[in-house]
Amino acid sequence: MSFFNLAMRRMNWLGARQEVIAQNVANANTPGYRAQDVSSFAELLRGAGGAMVRTTSGKHIAGLGGSTAQGVRREDDETAYEQSLDGNTVALEQQTIMAADTSENYRLAAQLYRKGHEMLSLAATGIR
Numbered sequence: 001m002s003f004f005n006l007a008m009r010r011m012n013w014l015g016a017r018q019e020v021i022a023q024n025v026a027n028a029n030t031p032g033y034r035a036q037d038v039s040s041f042a043e044l045l046r047g048a049g050g051a052m053v054r055t056t057s058g059k060h061i062a063g064l065g066g067s068t069a070q071g072v073r074r075e076d077d078e079t080a081y082e083q084s085l086d087g088n089t090v091a092l093e094q095q096t097i098m099a100a101d102t103s104e105n106y107r108l109a110a111q112l113y114r115k116g117h118e119m120l121s122l123a124a125t126g127i128r
Helices: 002-026 041-046 092-125
Strands: 036-038 074-076
Touching: 002 036, 002 041, 002 092
Parallel strands: none
Antiparallel strands: 036 074
């Protein structure tokens, strides 16, 4: 069932991206904070995340370029709009756009997952 696996991985990636965006917004006024994003979904599918150190507890410290979800790497956002005088690179407008895009993509992936499940149920039982 590669379709369900792909949809699940996409939803996990989008969840990790939303987590990073929330952290960026929370640190919008922190001097010297560098905005972050996650590695692309294409990199995740290619396995470019490399061998990541696996943490077994949320209290463990992630390594450099830390991981939020399996195979998803955090990295500095090179597309940050601006840098403030105190060195902070978080632009709330950009984070808002990214959050809206991530939310819409998550909703689409969840809907596709649900429709795939309905189709599989219909094929197996013949009952809607």
